[in-house]
Amino acid sequence: MLKRIEQKKARRKKFYIGAILVFLMIISMLGILLGNDGGAQFEYNKFKFEVENNLLVTKINGEKKTFRFLPQELLSIKTPADLKQTLKEPMMVLTFDPGVGVQNLIYLDLIRKDFSDSFDSFVQSGITNQSELYNMPLVNCDNATQSIPVIYFNLSNETSITKDDYCTVFNGQTIEFLKLRDLTLYIYYGVING
Template sequence: MARLKKKHLNKQLRSAHQTKSEKGKYLVLFLGFLMVGSVFGVLFYGAPSSAYGSVTYKGYVFEQTNVGYEAKIDGEKYFFTTLPQYLEQLELESFDDILLRGGFVFSFDPEQGAIDAVDAARLFFARELPLRGIAYGEGVLKPSTIYALPVITCENASQEQPVVVVREANMTSITYEENCLIIEGQPQTITQYLQALEYKILGVL
């Protein structure tokens, strides 16, 4: 009786081993199929340009990132928060006239809500405008203990030295008179206009 039980137990072990081996073979075949399929997928459909995708505008490729968009313009990389096609409707023809003057002074309210966007735009202007032969200066609309800049308003604007003013307001307003361009609006609107000015300088818009 003991021999029969032992023989029966060995048979069960061999059967279990064979079943496990067969499962292992099927698993290897399945994984191999997935790997081959993924390779052919890349060959036929191409690898994605980035984890978030990309958008092309007037020949410029904007790669989406986790913080915005990255684009190579004239061989240099730039970062944006808004795509240019969403800013086309903004009326900024007067800024083109200011750029043709050869320079301008940028003045802002140091206490406005969009100050982060203003500071980012200031860095952009200070870096990019001189490279394009455009003179650039800065000022504030009222005295500030944070910004060591002169007070510059539309009263200081002239034919030789136009002024671009950015300040927060409840209503969006764009005015251009007596050599002074005034951009007013909520922080989000101001951020969009400043981004549009950057695109204008780069020749994208």
């Protein structure tokens, strides 16, 4: 009889230990499921960034905006002091050489669309040379005026943004153009002071 009581106590003890382990596992799984907010978080200049679908997302004026690079990754790129003022002009023209190669054109088309969607300005596109692929007006830095500035995407090994009178030149290639895109939008939205 004593042996039976001890066996009963041992089974009860195993049951309680098992129940506690199951409870802890369930709580742990709930914590993981409910606490998973999509990934890493970063902060810059009071803006919080989260990683969603391999993009950096932050809220600006109540809207989600996506980027590929953190602001601090772009601070070493040279920019003109009055870039933000240029981006706030009521109208601007984005121009590029359509002969820069398909890979660069993919990036440039994406950036032109992003700028058109993001800026409060009326954004017109142009090309620097005739093209069968693009039916756009011919525009280069010579066409830039104070009231209609030109942003020229220039294929270059140096990644920078320079200015010549009313023409802002984005120097870069392929993925570097995306860095210039992010930097420009950060300045435009006030994430980076520029």
